[in-house]
Structure formats: C-alpha cells, structure tokens
Amino acid sequence: MPETFALVRREFRASVRTRTYLLGTLVGPVLIALVFVLPLVFMKVGGNRQVVVVDADGTGLGARVAATLGADDRYRVDLVIPPPARADSVRAALRGRVAAETIDGYLWIGADAARSGEVVYEGRNAASPRDMGDIRRAVTPAVQTERLRDSGVDPAVLSEALRPVEVEALGLRADAPDGPSRAGESMDVAMVVTFGLYMMILLYGMSVLRGVREEKENRVVELVLSSVRPEQLMAGKVIGIGAAGLLQVTIWVAFAALAIGFGDVLAVALGAGLPDIPSIPWSLGAVFLACFLGGYFLYASIYAAVGATATSGQDAQNVQMIATAPLMLAFFAVFAVIDDPAGPVATAGSLLPFTSPLVLPPRIALAPVPAWELAAAFAILAVSCLAFLWIGGKVYKVTILATGQRPSLKQLWRWVRAG
Amino acid sequence: MADPVVELRGARKTYGSTVAVEGLDLAIPSSATFALLGPNGSGKTTTIRMILRIQEPDAGQVRIFGRPPGPGSLDRVGYLPEERGLYPKMTVRDILVFLAELKRIPPKEGRGRVERWLERVGLADRAGDTVESLSKGMQQKLQFIAAVVHDPELVILDEPFSGLDPINQQALRDIVADLRREGRTILFSTHIIEHAERLCDHVCILARGRAVAHGSVGEVKREHGERYVALGLETWSAVAEAAVREAPGVGGVTHDGAAFEIRLVDGAAPQALLRHLVERGVDVRRFEVMEPTLHQVFLERVGRPPVEMEAPTVA
Incomplete structure (x- = not known):
C-alpha cells in the first residue's frame, strides 16, 4: 500500500505546514499555561483578605473564630474586643475603614451570640461565596463548641468529638485489577478525553471537509482518482489530518505536563498546595485512547462524506450541520450519563456509534461497564467508520461530475446505490 | 493482432x-x-x-x-x-x-x-x-x-x-x-x-x-472510400453545373466556381459519372476520385460539424 502511505504523508504535511497549525500549536500551550498558572497567581495576589473580628460578647468566642480563620493563609485577622459602651462608635469606625479600603470587612459577633446566633459580616467581599463559606466554617464550630460547653460538656470530650474526619473517595472496579484508584481522578481524565475529542472533531473534522471540497474545486481529484480508489483517498485524508491533529494534541499534553511540573514549583513558591498528577489504571487508559481515535475516525469520515457532496464553499457551510448535529447530541448525552452512568441514556449512548466515543469515557470512569457492552460498542464503532468511508467514496465518485447545484439527499441515495 | x-x-x-x-x-x-x-x-x-x-x-x-x-x-x-x-x-x-x-x-x-x-x-x-x-x-x-x-x-x-x-x-x-x-x-x-x-x-x-x-x-x-470526386472544369457555366447535378449516382454537390466536390451515393461508380459528363460535352480539366477526409466522414456520420462554433478556450 505505498500509494495509501503517500496519501497519508501528503495530507499530514499539508496540514502541518499551514499557518493556522503553527499558530495553534504555539498558542495552545500559552492558553494551557494561563489555565494552570493564573489561578495560582490569582489565589495569591487577588485572594488576600484583611478582616477584623469584633467580639462584642467578650466570652472568648471572637478569639476562637479569629484563630480558625487566621489559620488560613488568605486571611489576615485582627481581633477587637470593644467595651460595650463604645460598641456603636467602633462599628462606625470599622465601616469607615471598609469604605476607605484599608480592610475588606469586619465580622461582628454580637453580645450573647452563642444563644441568639447574631453574627454579622459586613464587607466588600460579602458577595463572594468562597469568602462567606470560609467565614461560616470558622464561626459555626466556635459557636457550637460554646453552646456545648454551656451545656456542661467536658472540653476534652468536646475536642475529641470535633476532631475532623477525612473521607477518601476510592473507586473500586471489577475491571481494574491494579486495585482501587482515586475515582475523581479517573473522572477528570475522562472529561479531558471527552472534551478533547469534541474539540478535535470540531477542529480537524472541518479540516477534512475543507480538504475534500478543495480537491474537488481545483480538480486535482480527477488526477488522483486515476491512480487510487476514492475510499483510499478519503482514508488517507482522514488518517493524515488525524495524525497532524494527534501530533498537535501530543505537543499540548506534553506542554501541559511541563506546566504541571512547573506549576508545582510555582505553587510551592507561592505557598499553595501541590496539585496531584492524576493516575488511572492502564485498562481505563486504553479504553480512553480507543474512544478518542475511534471517535475521531468516525466523525472525520462523516465530514469527508459530507464534504464530498458540497460543490462550493457556501455549500460546505450549510452541509456541515449534517455532521455537527450528531456531535451536539453526543455532547448533551454526556451530561445525562454523568447524572446516571447506569441509566438508559448511558446504555443506548454507549452503543450508538455517534455518541459512544464521547459517552464511554465518563461512564466507564463512574461505573463499571459490562465487557460485552464495551466489545459491542467498539465493534459497532469500527464497522460504522468503514461504512462511512465507503459511503464517502461512493458519494465522491458520483458527485465528481456534479458542479453547480448540490444534489438532493434523495438523488444522492439513488446515486450511491447505483454507483 | x-x-x-x-x-x-x-x-x-x-x-x-x-x-x-x-x-x-x-x-x-x-x-x-x-x-x-x-x-x-x-x-x-x-x-x-x-x-x-x-x-x-x-x-x-x-x-x-x-x-x-x-x-x-x-x-x-x-x-x-x-x-x-x-x-x-x-x-x-x-x-x-x-x-x-x-x-x-x-x-x-x-x-x-x-x-x-x-x-x-x-x-x-x-x-x-x-x-x-x-x-x-x-x-x-x-x-x-x-x-x-x-x-x-x-x-x-x-x-x-x-x-x-x-x-x-x-x-x-x-x-x-x-x-x-x-x-x-x-x-x-x-x-x-x-x-x-x-x-x-x-x-x-x-x-x-x-x-x-x-x-x-x-x-x-476506406469504408467511405471512392465516394468523393474532385472535379475541375475549364469554366463554370449553368449548363455544365446542371449536367453535374443530373449525373447518375450524385448524392451532393458543392462548388467554388469551377471547382466541384461531388459526393456519390452508395454503390455509384465514378466511371459512370465521367462518361456522363463527357457525353454531355462538359469540358473536364480534372477528375479525381478522392479519399474522404475525416471531416467528411464525420459530417456524414454525425450529421453536423464537430465544433458548434464554440470560441476557442484561451485561459
């Protein structure tokens, strides 16, 4: 098959040498870098809070809240215990400081707060769910401790009872003999695969469609088809452009890995925690890879077949919907599967070739999938890929003469059957 | 072969x-x-x-x-x-x-x-x-x-x-x-x-x-052979042209002045045409049985010239 190899190599070179490819390969990592580095920077630079805790109660509740909140690096906490008579003027002064932006806000723990529950936070960041969550998590145990102590509970018993519990999520799977894995991480990788595939199909599927259309437009197809079969030409295009896409994705992933490595250094430098590099079982990785490749091939073949029906650029815009619609369907099915990985949508979506490559990764990360179902899914996917290459070749053959008006679907079907 | x-x-x-x-x-x-x-x-x-x-x-x-x-x-x-x-x-x-x-x-x-x-x-x-x-x-x-x-x-x-x-x-x-x-x-x-x-x-x-x-x-x-005769007369005259047109086996006549191109019908013998012209006293200068050109074959078989007067495509 030296001629097929020649076709693949030509397509690969043609896509790699475009300006958009070069740009995408370079800009991609910059975006990845931003995605990894910016949150760390924001966390450090934008995230610091200057908060004053006012203990109008005077029972030591304020000190406990301030200590808990202050344990978080993001908060710089001052404790003020005003004499009851001056409470109002202290409050006014704090409001002034918030307005002058010398502090972000103040937490007012009113007299008898443990019983009445009157705790007020006033500040510029009062709308931030994250900040308010932090503050609630600091106040609640302090108030609960206070209440329990009031009821006469021994402080030693109390501290033992309030010791935090760590819940670790480990996914146990029948199909992963290498033992339990962290389920969350498998899911993270699955979502990267699914969204990556979605992007890859949109980007490179369009490339395939454009390539097919241009070959027809500049008539070189006639010369090429005097040497090879149209299915060969299509397969060469799908594989060649796919290889260029994979190379780009590999560069991005390699860069992302570097960024994570660099991010670790940066994170340590900035005093944040170490992000984990996800680890997934090999068997799962193999399924993910098969989904990625199979999904790309199926949709690229569909885009190629659709491109063969187009006779002009304008036309291609219209017909690409035929290929994009099932992709959208698959995309929405993914969310249904995340909600219920064992439900009917998940089962049907795993067997339907248009959806299975996107649906399977999150599903299999969430719940075990029976081996027969997996085998059936990939068999259907493989057969569908070949079917679409074949149909694409037929369409190519019958539309090579057709310039001008695009054939109707009915006409196409008749041609495909006859041709 | x-x-x-x-x-x-x-x-x-x-x-x-x-x-x-x-x-x-x-x-x-x-x-x-x-x-x-x-x-x-x-x-x-x-x-x-x-x-x-x-x-x-x-x-x-x-x-x-x-x-x-x-x-x-x-x-x-x-x-x-x-x-x-x-x-x-x-x-x-x-x-x-x-x-x-x-x-x-x-x-x-x-x-x-x-x-x-x-x-x-x-x-x-x-x-x-x-x-x-x-x-x-x-x-x-x-x-x-x-x-x-x-x-x-x-x-x-x-x-x-x-x-x-x-x-x-x-x-x-x-x-x-x-x-x-x-x-x-x-x-x-x-x-x-x-x-x-x-x-x-x-x-x-x-x-x-x-x-x-x-x-x-x-x-x-050859399939179309011996069916064309190029005829040259001393001078053109209406009488001579009429004699040509009336001759046996003549299927079609075109002429440019005294130069005639005569198409014979299937099976017609060129000699019969020549004898007829001599008997009628037509002054023959040239009498040639011609191999048809592809153009003539084409016209005869297709019924119209191959080029429908299309403009030459110059890119």
Missing part, C-alpha cells in the same frame, strides 16, 4: 436519465495513436473515465492490458485530464514526486525522474516553488510531466490542446511525438478533426454516446 491495450465491450454509463455512453465497443491496439473524436457531450470524457476506473460502467466490460482496471494496470497508465488542477500549496517537486508515488514509483527514484523532466521543460529552477506561484502555462507543463513521469505504456490525454498557449501546444506535440517514437500507446480525445487527422493512426468517432466509426484511419476512410 496482439491483444488490445484497451478494450471496451458494450460499455454503458448513465447519469440519472441522461445516457452518456451506450453500447460502446472499443479496441485500442498496442503502440497505436488513437483519437476519440466527437462533439462536446458525445461521451469522450465518460469513456476515458471508465477506462481509468474513475467511473464504473453500468453495464459492459472495460479491460486494460487484458484485465479490469486496477492497481496493477492503472500504474501503467498516464493521464492528462481535460479539467486540469494540482494542489496549489505544494511545491513543484513535491507534487510530481507524490503523483509518481501514487503510481508506485518510490520517492527516491521519483525525485530523479522529476529533476530530469523539469530540466527538459525548463522549470528546473522552480522545483522548490509552490504550484500556485507558477504561471498558468508552467502549471500546464507540470500537468504534462505528471502524465508521463512514471513512464506509462498507455498515455491518455483528454482534450489535450484545449486552453494551451501556442508554445505549450508545440511542447505537447513534441512530447506526443516522442511517446510515439518510443512505441507507447496514446489515446486522446478531441473535438478538433485536424488534430485527429494529423496525429492519429486510429480513430473512434463518437456521437451521442455511440461509436459511429471505429478502426484505423485508413479503414475508416
């Missing part, structure tokens, strides 16, 4: 309700220069596409080198399509090496061949440039090279002279002459009879998808 290089039997191809080719029998002998002659829309390109497996016949058989067109046989065929086009962004060298590779010439060998051909057509210094940066005429030269770079035994040229500037027309004629000298089989389609007459030894005249005449040029003419 050895097995024909190309053979079609009862080939038929329709597009929807349009019949492009119907019941076509064709045999192209080895080393022949064969013209597919016919007006536009007569099925020339469809016939060529069936030979090249770009399209498959609805019925009938196509064989090249004694078997159905496929990887083994198509490698031995070169093709210059009527509608020419190359990948515009590829370099001159890359596209030619690629097209040779599709004919299973390894890239290493292909590069050497491409260099030699570029040298020959004077484009060696443009080998690294992209196709789109070349002039139209230069791109046409690349297209010639693509048709012959893999040393094919059969070369198919579809309307090869259309859209060529005079320099490239000559360049192509030289290439065709070389191919003939090397004993290769050449099939070309044309609607210009002069090209067929001057360049070919075999011809198939197509009209509305059917072959109306087929064989060596001599055979085709």
